[in-house]
Amino acid sequence: MIRSMTGYGKAEGNVGTRKFTVELKSLNSKQLDLNVRMPSLYKEKEMKLRKWLADRVFRGKTDLSIYYEADAAEKRMTINKALISSFHEDLKEVADQIGQQDVDYLSMIMRIPDVLKPEREELNEDEWSQIMKLIEQAFEMFNSYRVQEGAGLEEDFRGRIARIQELEGGLDDLIEQRIARIKGRISGNLEEFIESEKLDKNRFEQELIYYLEKIDVSEERQRLKSNTDYFLDILTKGNAQGKKLGFISQEIGREINTLGSKANDAEIQRGVIQMKDELEKIKEQVLNVL
Secondary structure (H helix, E strand, O other): OEEOOEEEEEEEEEOOOOOEEEEEEEEEOOOEEEEEOOOHHHHHHHHHHHHHHHHHHOOOEEEEEEEEEEEEOOEEEOOOOHHHHHHHHHHHHHHHHHHHOOOOOHHHHHOOOOOEEEOOOOOOOOHHHHHHHHHHHHHHHHHHHHHHHHHHHHHHHHHHHHHHHHHHHHHHHHHHHHHHHHOOOOOOHHHHHOOOOHOOOHHHHHHHHHHHHHHHHHHHHHHHHHHHHHHHHHHOOOOOOHHHHHHHHHHHHHHHHHHHOOOOHHHHHHHHHHHHHHHHHHHHHHHHHH
């Protein structure tokens, strides 16, 4: 079964004192374009995480976001007490020298860089294991979304390919009628200028066969049938078949275009235009297939 490149998954859970949220989403793209946003504490895990995602996402413009809400009681900043004491002594000494009294040293010191700094944390492997479980949950939802969207695309493809095959099958009578008209037109034109008893029947048949071979579309029709069957076959095989379906749809387009160029008939051309319309819609949707 084919899958869409469009996907979305989300998972939430508590890890320690923090509530984590993981979001994974993707849109169509020719290659894998992966963007990962995560807290700096876990940055050392990013390369392994990217490899894990690349092995499963395959293609698409993909964004993974990991963020958390800290518990209100969580201590995020640490005070550099030694630095505060040192600044206080220096400032008090200067103030005494210039005779300045009642100075609020603390409010001045707290504005100095490095007095307050984020509390340095170390990566906890147990916490990361729990976060990975949330990432896996988000991916499962993400993949299910892709499968569901892919089922809709497959149904649409099958309907449009069936319509192309129906239109191609409807050419049988039109082509027979076209051959009869061409024979009658050429014969009528010759009889206008050449007396029937002087007409070389064998030569006429040879020239007619030569002309009809030039506008014969039996090979194009056979290749069109083979390519549309192959398209339907690929829908049920393998994984990440979007590029292959794109190549096959290009081949289908070549055969339809050749049919049109050899048509030499308004009714056949009308059928060709309808086939082109169905194929263009297929090509648009193939861009969304993984």
